[in-house]
Amino acid sequence: MIKNLSDLLKRAQTQKKMRLVVAAAQDLDVLKAVSDAKQYNIIDGILVGDEEKIKAIAVENNIDLKQFTVINKPDLMEAALEAVRLVSSGEADFVMKGILDTSILLKAVLDKEVGLRTNRLLSHVMVYEVEKYHKLLFLTDGGMNINPGLEEKKGILMNAVLSAKALGNDEIKVACLAAKEKVSDKMPATVDGAELKRLAEEGSFGDGVIVEGPIAFDLAVSKEAAEVKGYKSPVAGEADIILVPTIEVGNGIGKALTYMANSKSAGIIMGAKAPVVLVSRADDSETKLYSIALGSVVAANS
Known part of the structure; x- marks a missing residue:
């Protein structure tokens, strides 16, 4: 089992090298991350976007473009379509968002x-390395599905489970x-949590998947909190996946981990035929590198 993002990077290095295509690659942090991933021997890369801008950024920052295939598509929609086409045709294994809106990709x-x-269902999965937590924490969905109902949560949970299994869990x-933790009709998250737990017990999410719900965040990640409150569950203090009730909760927890707890992270979209590496334009090249590694490992093991 991969317990930190350095281990994830090592896993990506030891498996089959995957082919990554970037949509709208004319961005410095994206090019740095893709170049680093190439140096780590994780990927072979195809850069789709404004070739003139890509070359200018590369020259200014000593990035060797000879190691990549560059396809000139200055229009953002055309760049996105070409990048996706390369994956659907089997010429690339997974796709990464460059400097374009998520909606376009x-x-x-x-x-x-x-x-x-x-x-x-398409859903976003973030993986966090948190200093005070003993393993990687998967957080979903703080990036795509706004206010999912029970059916959507089933799909979101399944996508996160598949990503965790790909990492060896x-x-x-x-x-x-x-x-x-008590079910209340006034709080839909509690009702859905209890139902997802019941479905897991029936085997709906596969072998080895233990679902607890409803459960508060402190009990999910802290055995000490669970002991103080007298709460007993195999998930208490041991959660691998945090399934949030709304996008605001996931977005808030994720950004708090990043900006207040200095956590490292990686992010992908699951539910398509191949992983889609999706990170914020504000994320640095290290986060983008870890996200490429995540996409590579999931693509190779799904």
Whole structure:
């Protein structure tokens, strides 16, 4: 089992090298991350975007473009479609967002002709290395699904489970987050959490998946808090996946971990035919490198 992002990087180095295509690659941090991933021998890269801008950034920052294939598509929508087409045609294994809006890339991913759509829901999975936590923490969905109902949460949970399994987790403990542990009709998150727990017990999410819900964040990540409150669950203090009730909760927890707890992270979209590396434009090249490693490992093991 991979316990930190350095281990994730090592795993990506020891497996089959994957082929990454970047949509709208004319961004310094993106080019640094892709160049670093190439140096680590994780990927072979295809850069789709404004070739003139890509070359200018590369020259100014001593990035060797000879190690990549560059495809000139200055228009953002055309760049996204070409990047996705390369994955759907088998010429690349996974795709990464460059300097374009997420909506543009997702429109290409869902395109009926060249897209990567499946019958699964698309959802965002962030993986955090938190200094005070003893293993990687998967957080979902703080990036795509705004206010998911029970059916959507099933898909979100399944996507996160698949990503955790790809990283070698045989037993996966899921915390369905709510403000309290008692089921109340006034709090839909508690009702959904209890139902997801029931479904897991019936085997809906596969072998080795233990779901607890509803459960508050402190109990999910702290054995001490669980002991003080007399709360008993195999998930208490051992959560691998935090399933949040709304996008605001996931977004808030994620940014608090990044900006207040100095946590390292990686992020991808699951549910398409291939992983989609999706990080914020504000993320540095290290976060983007870890996200490439995550996408590479998931692509190779899904």
